[in-house]
Amino acid sequence: MILTDAGFNVLVIEDDFEDFILLQDYILEGFESPNIAQHHSLENALESISENVHVDIILLSISHSPDSNKKLQMAIDKLIHICPVIVLTDNAIWD
16 A cells, blocks of 8 residues: 655664665555655654654664663653654563
């Protein structure tokens, strides 16, 4: 399905360039002329969003250790009040 509205704003939080390219390709397959921004860290993304940058959806790729779960959950709690967040991970981080 192609979303025909131009100007769909996607924020991808991904620190691996090759993974970002894969995500970008998937986004471009499904949306017509999306605006895709990348941040390498959650902290940078939070700063960007706090600067009144409009985001329609966030793709958050994480590979954090279990020790950072609480911090990560707090950050996601902030983000979900702004727009939908899709968390991508290959780790079993949630208890």
